[in-house]
Structure formats: structure tokens, C-alpha cells
Amino acid sequence: MTGLDPVSAERTCALVRSWGADKTVLYSTHSLPEAMTLASHLWLTRMRPRGGAVMSGIAIQHGRYEHYDGGK
Known part of the structure; x- marks a missing residue:
């Protein structure tokens, strides 16, 4: 929460x-x-170096890491 006061x-x-308790929240940071x-x-x-998102990354679920590389 860069730029916000603590409260x-x-x-x-x-x-x-x-x-997030009952919905999926898309949060970009x-x-x-x-x-x-x-x-x-x-x-x-x-x-990608020339622009555009790559559909790969790391899924983090409750401290468990899984690599996904399905969108080369």
C-alpha cells in the first residue's frame, strides 16, 4: 500500500x-x-521483451509453490 498513510x-x-472471503479478487502490485x-x-x-504478457509463472497456494509454463 505504497503511498497510503498507515490507517x-x-x-x-x-x-x-x-x-476475498467469498470472491476472487484481481490485485495487481x-x-x-x-x-x-x-x-x-x-x-x-x-x-515478454517485446511486450505482451506470458502465461507462465509461479502459483503460490498456502505456501506451496508450483511452476506453470503453459503459454510459451
Whole structure:
């Protein structure tokens, strides 16, 4: 929650967590530690050198890591 004061950051985190209790939330960030505090499942992607997302990355589910490389 870069740029937010501590109270606003905590309120925003609480809001995102409440949404995630019964919904899938798409949350984009460059901060992996921030994402890991908010989510039980993460999907990491990378960009191609000439642009466009690559459908590969690391799925993180409850501390377990799985590599996926299905979209070369």
C-alpha cells in the first residue's frame, strides 16, 4: 500500500481481505510481500521483451509453490 498513510493502508487491506472471503479478487502490485499478506493464492507473470504478457509463472497456494509454463 505504497503511498497510503498507515490507517488508510490497513483499511484498504481489510477491504481487500473481506472481498476475498467469498470472491476472487484481481490485485495487481509490484510488491510480492504486500501480495502475500493479502492473498492465499498468487499468480506471478512476466512480460515478454517485446511486450505482451506470458502465461507462465509461479502459483503460490498456502505456501506451496508450483511452476506453470503453459503459454510459451
